[in-house]
Amino acid sequence: MTCVVGMIVETDDTIEIYMGADRYASNGFSGSLILNNKVFTLGGNMLIAISGAVRYSQILEHGFIPPEFEIGNTVENYLLNTFFPAFLETLTIHQCLFKENEQASNDGVFLLGFQGRLFKVQPDFSFVEYQDKFISAGSGADFALGSLHATDNFDLAPELKIKLAVDASATYCDSVAGEVNIKEMIFTKDKPEVSE
Numbered sequence: 001m002t003c004v005v006g007m008i009v010e011t012d013d014t015i016e017i018y019m020g021a022d023r024y025a026s027n028g029f030s031g032s033l034i035l036n037n038k039v040f041t042l043g044g045n046m047l048i049a050i051s052g053a054v055r056y057s058q059i060l061e062h063g064f065i066p067p068e069f070e071i072g073n074t075v076e077n078y079l080l081n082t083f084f085p086a087f088l089e090t091l092t093i094h095q096c097l098f099k100e101n102e103q104a105s106n107d108g109v110f111l112l113g114f115q116g117r118l119f120k121v122q123p124d125f126s127f128v129e130y131q132d133k134f135i136s137a138g139s140g141a142d143f144a145l146g147s148l149h150a151t152d153n154f155d156l157a158p159e160l161k162i163k164l165a166v167d168a169s170a171t172y173c174d175s176v177a178g179e180v181n182i183k184e185m186i187f188t189k190d191k192p193e194v195s196e
Contacts, residue, residue: 006019046066109137
């Protein structure tokens with residue numbers, strides 16, 4: 001139970017992806033503030049914000065090395081045919097994958113910033129790119145989306161919009177709490193590499 005938020009901001013030269021999350025872990029009945037970070041970089045060129053089991057997050061952050069993205073490949077082809085098969089194999093090794101009717105799934109949802117694009121990865125590992133420049137996941141997602149929609153046209157820093165969104169979620173959702181952790185990743189438009 002959590003609230004994670006992702007946002008894209010485009011400038012003339014860059015695409016900036018921001019993500020934020022609360023610091024609460026809950027089973028729906030009780031919970032605690034945690035030190036684990038729900039927002040992290042992966043492989044140097046991906047930004048992740050994860051909602052779901054802490055173990056799922058730990059495997060993604062510390063137990064998985066994403067395959068290299070080859071220039072010339074499409075993002076969709078890479079995610080579908082390279083990234084997710086390798087991730088599913090890692091989840092299987094760590095016994096953190098459910099199978100029902102031959103369909104693999106997990107209880108986690110995560111946001112993925114990659115190659116200047118923002119996706120929500122569903123429990124069945126489908127990846128969805130939304131028309132809006134912001135998305136959210138977790139038990140507090142609806143409250144965060146309301147806040148993001150309300151501040152969309154305001155001249156506020158992306159970090160403040162994300163903080164307000166997660167704070168709104170924490171105010172109205174019992175399973176969201178703690179300080180808001182925010183990270184950003186910047187991609188240059190003329191080349192797919194991450195800017196340092």
